[in-house]
Amino acid sequence: MANDIALDELMELWRSFFQDSRNRPVDKFGKSYSAPKCSTCKGEGKIEIPEKGKLDENEPSEKVCPNCKGERVDSSNIPTYSDEIQKVAREYPDGERAIRVTWESVSDFNARLSNNLRWNLDEALEAAKNIVQEFIDDKTKKRVRKEHRTKIGLDVVPMGIPGELYDVEISGLRKEHLYRTVRLKGLVRKATPVRPRMEIGLFECEWESHRNSYIQDFFTFEKPIRCTAETCKCTEFKLRDDLSQFIDSQKIEIQEYPEDLPPGAQPERLTAYFESSLAHKIQPGDRVAIIGIIKPKSQFQGRRQKSEFDIYLYAHSIDEKIGENESVIPTANELIEIKELSIQEDIAEKIRDSIAPTIFGMN
Ligand SMILES: [Zn+2]
Ligand SMILES: [Zn+2]
Incomplete structure (x- = not known):
């Protein structure tokens, strides 16, 4: 996909935003914070004249x-955004870890910026x-680094x-969607526990322990090829995972709504993949709409890479979430029906048939 805008320019636009x-x-x-009560009149709008x-x-x-x-x-x-960023940063690593921007405010502010948010989401958010x-003051940065040995990583969520x-639709994904921003609806089927994924590995060369940081591939662990220190040509490295930079990462499986499909x-x-502030936000049973980017994933047959790729969604925001419990509170009539069904002996088959009528030979 052609990116006609430099990262610098995107950053400048966000800075002024x-x-x-x-x-x-x-x-x-997505609602604006309301203004606090006026302190002069205590929210009355008028004051008494003595x-x-x-x-x-x-x-x-x-x-x-x-x-x-x-x-x-x-x-x-x-x-202001400055107040908000500093507040969220002070709570780090607890709290929201995210700064939200609405499409409306970005598109009112600058069309170039909102176009990038729409068509160049990855880079637009990276710049943001x-x-x-x-906007995070040095004191907060230093404190978090000292107390938690990590830098403050705040996400920008559109x-x-x-x-x-x-x-x-999930079944409608085609090659045209690669690297594109999409909005997908689905049912969360599985969610792994949140685990640290190495974003930037810190390595020491075997000869003189020069430190080399190396940005990791999304799926595979990679070592530097040659030491970057001047005059050192060492090619052997030792990983210092205690000094590397990690991100919280969670793998989620989503499924199309069965009721939207033809019989x-x-x-x-x-x-x-849900990372950083998005990790652990949804769980199996939730119905969600997710905004993210479709990316290819290499597949292997033994050690040889296949020419066919798999795809995955890298999530940037959760647009809607309907929890399982919110939609399955049975009505009084349904409760009676459940009771009647539960005294029948073939209830297991009935449930199986109603949930998965398309699976045969599974009894
Ligand atoms: Zn007042
Ligand atoms: Zn070296």
Whole structure:
């Protein structure tokens, strides 16, 4: 896919986006934070004029609050992106670990930036993450590094990107979708535990222990080829996993909604990776809409790479989530039906037939 924009330029656009006080952070439902109550009038919008402050006794005993101009809230105290980033950073590694931006605010701000959010999501978010680092003060960075031996990695999560252009079914994924942003709906079937994945490995060369950092492939562990220290040509390395940089990573399997398929069709499945602030956000049984990028994964036959690739989704945000429990509370009538069914002897077959009518020969 052609990327016609340099990372520097994307970063500059994000920098001005986060600095512009018209843009304000949003909560996890995409709603702006409301302004706190005006402290001058305690949210009343007006203040009493003390009796002795009056010039004559016909003057009204109240006046419009001079601080909030009667609006009852202190609009100048709505958190800015700078406030929000510093707050989330101070909570790190607890808390949200994510800064949210809405499509609406980005597209109002700059069309070039919103186009990149739509068509060049990976790089647009990479640039945004770099800029977020500039807003974290050094004191917080130092403290987190000292206490948790890690750098503060905050994600930028886009919300409300219009879906009509790239909504796609799992079974509708084709080569055209490679490296593209898609919005996929599905049922979460499996979720692995969250485990650290090495992002940047730190290696020491065998000859003189020069330190070399090496960005890891998404799936395979890789060592540097030659020591980067001047005059050193060592090619043997020892991994220092205690000094390497890891990211929380979780593998999720999602499946098309069975009820959306024609009778007899098998729902297709797709593997998705949820990392950093997205890890451990969804669980089996959840119905979700995920925004992410479709990427190819090499397949091997023995040690030889096949020319056929598998695909996976690298998730960037969870657009909707309907938990299992929210949709399966039975009504009173259903409860009676469940009771009646449970006294029948062939209940196991009935359940199997109703869940998986397309699987034969499994009894
Ligand atoms: Zn006021
Ligand atoms: Zn070396």
